[in-house]
Amino acid sequence: xxxxxxxxxxxxxxxxxxxxxxxxxxxxxxxxxxxxxxxxxxxxxxxxxxxxxxxxxxxxxxxxxxxxxxxxxxxxxxxxxxxxxxxxxxxxxxxxxxxxxxxxxxxxxxxxxxxxxxxxxxxx
Ligand SMILES: *[C@@H]1O[C@H](CO)[C@@H](O)[C@H](O)[C@H]1NC(C)=O
Numbered sequence: 200x201x202x203x204x205x206x207x208x209x210x211x212x213x214x215x216x217x218x219x220x221x222x223x224x225x226x227x228x229x230x231x232x233x234x235x236x237x238x239x240x241x242x243x244x245x246x247x248x249x250x251x252x253x254x255x256x257x258x259x260x261x262x263x264x265x266x267x268x269x270x271x272x273x274x275x276x277x278x279x280x281x282x283x284x285x286x287x288x289x290x291x292x293x294x295x296x297x298x299x300x301x302x303x304x305x306x307x308x309x310x311x312x313x314x315x316x317x318x319x320x321x322x323x
Contacts, residue, residue, distance in 0.1 A: 230269065230276055232283035238262040239287060242301055246294045252304050260305035267307040281311045281319035288315055 239246065241262035245253050253259035270280040288295045292315060299313040311321040 230279040230283060232286060234269075235266065235280060235283035236287055238266045239284075239298070239301075242298075245301070246291065246297050249297050253301065254304070255306050257305075259301070260307070263301055263305040263307050267302070267309050270309045270311075277310045277321045278319050280309065281317065281321055284309075284313055285315075285317055285319060288313065 239262070242253060242259035245251070245259060253263075266280065270277045284298075288298055291298065295313075295315050302309050302313070311317065311319065
């Protein structure tokens with residue numbers, strides 16, 4: 200192959216990749232479970248003591264709203280977030296019920312129900 204042919208091939212490939220990237224919806228490259236646990240840590244008082252109920256606008260609910268935006272932004276994020284939440288509640292299994300009530304109290308939807316051992320078969 201001539202050098203110029205190889206060059207134009209590479210240019211075409213790069214253009215192809217750019218088109219692919221720009222046509223996909225806004226996607227967080229990878230959901231770190233540490234991000235998810237950090238967001239839940241804003242709710243640690245409620246998670247540990249069951250009171251006071253977090254209300255929309257509180258620090259805890261702001262974190263849950265952020266989580267819901269990430270979960271509902273497509274690109275398989277819901278499933279990733281769900282998996283992170285599932286491993287999180289394994290560590291706080293005695294507090295799983297409290298964790299499960301958070302979206303409702305905050306008036307947000309993660310698009311999946313927080314129940315222990317969910318298989319996270321949720322689709323965007
Ligand atoms: C959270 O778990 C601890 C034990 O690890 C328990 O003492 C506490 O009552 C639980 N809180 C709630 C709200 O379920």
